[in-house]
Amino acid sequence: MPNAPAPLDNMDVAMPTPWQQTWDMAKYHLGLQIGLVIVLSAALCALFAPFLAPADPFAQDLGARLAPPIWEAGGSWEHIFGTDGFGRDVLSRLIYGAQVTMIVGFGAAVFSGLVGSTLGIVGGYLGGRVDALIIFLINVKLAMPGVLIALSLVSIFGGSLLSITIILALLFWDRFAVVARTATQQVRTREFIAAAECSGASKVWIIFREILPNIANQIIVIGSLEMAIAILIEAALSFLGLGIQPPTPSWGILVSEGRDFMFFKPHLIVIPGLAIFILVIGINLLGDGIRDVTEPQGRN
Amino acid sequence: MWSYFLKRLGIAVLVIIAVSIISFVLLRLSGDLARDLAGEDATPAQVEQIEKLYGLDKPLYVQYFDWAFKALKGDLGRSLYSNEPVFNLILSRLGVTALLAVLGLGVAVVVAVPLGVFAAVYRNSWIDRCSLGLAVFGSAIPNFWFALILIYFFSVKLRWLPITGSESWAHFVLPTITLSTMVMPQIMRLTRGGMIEALDSEYVKMAWAKGLGPGVVFFKHALRNAVLPVVALAAVSLGFLLGGSVIVEAVFSLNGIGSLAYESIRRADFPIVQSILFMLSFSYVLLTLLADLINARLDPRIRLH
Numbered sequence: 001m002p003n004a005p006a007p008l009d010n011m012d013v014a015m016p017t018p019w020q021q022t023w024d025m026a027k028y029h030l031g032l033q034i035g036l037v038i039v040l041s042a043a044l045c046a047l048f049a050p051f052l053a054p055a056d057p058f059a060q061d062l063g064a065r066l067a068p069p070i071w072e073a074g075g076s077w078e079h080i081f082g083t084d085g086f087g088r089d090v091l092s093r094l095i096y097g098a099q100v101t102m103i104v105g106f107g108a109a110v111f112s113g114l115v116g117s118t119l120g121i122v123g124g125y126l127g128g129r130v131d132a133l134i135i136f137l138i139n140v141k142l143a144m145p146g147v148l149i150a151l152s153l154v155s156i157f158g159g160s161l162l163s164i165t166i167i168l169a170l171l172f173w174d175r176f177a178v179v180a181r182t183a184t185q186q187v188r189t190r191e192f193i194a195a196a197e198c199s200g201a202s203k204v205w206i207i208f209r210e211i212l213p214n215i216a217n218q219i220i221v222i223g224s225l226e227m228a229i230a231i232l233i234e235a236a237l238s239f240l241g242l243g244i245q246p247p248t249p250s251w252g253i254l255v256s257e258g259r260d261f262m263f264f265k266p267h268l269i270v271i272p273g274l275a276i277f278i279l280v281i282g283i284n285l286l287g288d289g290i291r292d293v294t295e296p297q298g299r300n
Numbered sequence: 301m302w303s304y305f306l307k308r309l310g311i312a313v314l315v316i317i318a319v320s321i322i323s324f325v326l327l328r329l330s331g332d333l334a335r336d337l338a339g340e341d342a343t344p345a346q347v348e349q350i351e352k353l354y355g356l357d358k359p360l361y362v363q364y365f366d367w368a369f370k371a372l373k374g375d376l377g378r379s380l381y382s383n384e385p386v387f388n389l390i391l392s393r394l395g396v397t398a399l400l401a402v403l404g405l406g407v408a409v410v411v412a413v414p415l416g417v418f419a420a421v422y423r424n425s426w427i428d429r430c431s432l433g434l435a436v437f438g439s440a441i442p443n444f445w446f447a448l449i450l451i452y453f454f455s456v457k458l459r460w461l462p463i464t465g466s467e468s469w470a471h472f473v474l475p476t477i478t479l480s481t482m483v484m485p486q487i488m489r490l491t492r493g494g495m496i497e498a499l500d501s502e503y504v505k506m507a508w509a510k511g512l513g514p515g516v517v518f519f520k521h522a523l524r525n526a527v528l529p530v531v532a533l534a535a536v537s538l539g540f541l542l543g544g545s546v547i548v549e550a551v552f553s554l555n556g557i558g559s560l561a562y563e564s565i566r567r568a569d570f571p572i573v574q575s576i577l578f579m580l581s582f583s584y585v586l587l588t589l590l591a592d593l594i595n596a597r598l599d600p601r602i603r604l605h
Contacts, residue, residue, distance in 0.1 A: 143581040149326070
């Protein structure tokens with residue numbers, strides 16, 4: 001028959017799956033790749049710190065205090081970034097510091113994401129009084145000065161890794177809630193939700209199987225943003241002495257300790273600060289990249 | 301307009317009450333306060349005496365109402381450390397922080413709004429890229445570290461500006477730059493986004509079609525609509541800067557609310573911490589209320605909805 005439609009297997013070739021499209025876009029997304037390299041390097045430093053660090057990050061050597069870094073006169077390969085005021089190897093402390101940074105950042109983003117997205121989705125889907133209550137909670141949260149509350153809570157509950165992660169998570173769930181709520185409101189008016197409701201699906205089923213997959217990419221992007229903010233706040237708290245407690249090498253503590261010597265050994269504050277700065281840029285690039293390549297509108 | 305205002309005011313009052321309860325409860329969780337105050341060698345009788353003196357033996361809700369009624373009359377209690385009235389302590393430190401926050405916001409708006417407008421008008425040009433780079437830079441840099449780097453360059457290397465203190469205007473230059481970078485990225489992005497949306501709209505096409513000049517189209521038609529969310533953000537940012545100046549004040553040794561809060565947290569001087577938390581929340585709620593009203597004034601769609 002001359003007018004027969006083209007066989008369907010040809011269609012498959014012409015229409016790549018969403019995953020393939022995402023992969024094709026990621027291959028040409030420079031920002032995403034740079035972000036991924038930065039974040040993966042930090043994660044690898046955190047995971048394999050005992051193998052990567054050239055020296056014990058806690059071992060003091062008062063005879064070798066404030067040794068210069070490799071690029072200054074008198075620097076040696078033994079201490080590439082020099083030593084700090086206690087003679088500890090700066091590079092090793094930096095590598096171990098990645099553990100604190102990544103655990104707090106990732107942990108806070110995941111915890112606050114769970115709390116905030118749950119509230120946002122429930123409010124956005126159920127509407128009415130539940131929604132009004134959740135908007136009120138968000139307003140109350142926004143009205144509280146975050147850094148000061150975090151400082152007070154750390155002084156009450158102590159500066160352990162777990163307490164700081166939880167405190168930061170409880171302080172930064174609001175953006176997840178706002179975004180998840182708005183996204184849910186947009187999705188819930190679509191036909192496939194009505195279809196699921198008509199076919200008798202439960203509210204829990206609809207939230208997890210119909211709504212969540214459709215707003216997940218927006219939640220992941222907020223997650224990257226919150227991870228970056230949590231890392232910055234942890235560093236600031238530790239810098240102020242009300243965060244992770246010394247001698248644990250948090251990057252914020254490294255800056256704070258280097259401050260005593262910054263006028264004649266500026267690299268002691270420049271290196272850990274740059275580490276925070278680069279990691280945060282990397283996380284932001286990764287988040288923006290993920291948004292670009294997973295947006296349904298971006299697929300063509 | 302009036303029903304809109306009253307509804308907003310009602311929510312604002314509820315938020316303030318909720319915040320005051322939360323900050324009250326949070327700070328009373330901090331272990332056995334009476335024992336801390338009495339010192340390590342205190343006998344049980346002495347601890348009991350202190351509990352009576354500060355009313356700590358009463359149930360938590362009674363303590364809250366005691367505090368709230370006194371606070372309404374302007375009595376925020378006394379510092380546990382210096383025994384000075386908290387109200388006077390805060391008042392004596394308020395000027396520095398308020399000045400810093402206003403300066404920081406002012407610089408941020410003056411830089412970010414024109415940048416956002418130009419970035420939107422000349423989309424994908426070098427100025428758009430520069431402003432985007434500035435936004436990425438501003439939102440990724442740790443502010444306490446940025447402050448130290450500024451001190452190193454401008455105070456130590458170049459010797460243009462003093463390192464710490466608050467005696468002259470020169471002492472406020474670096475803190476203002478640090479604070480303004482904290483809010484500049486959002487203001488820039490929001491202005492740019494709003495301007496792009498406005499420039500693509502029908503009424504701007506209409507304005508061009510009428511033969512109006514670019515100045516009138518950009519500033520009278522587009523910017524007026526694009527600036528609406530920026531006004532709200534600016535108000536919110538001011539509240540954020542009042543609370544966020546703790547880091548900047550600590551680095552530059554400025555005697556403002558932030559450093560008072562920081563010292564008081566370290567000394568467990570909770571009447572001060574609680575009052576500052578409450579005062580900051582209060583000003584934040586007031587500022588957002590103000591922003592809502594300005595928006596309603598600028599945009600008839602909001603107040604008539």
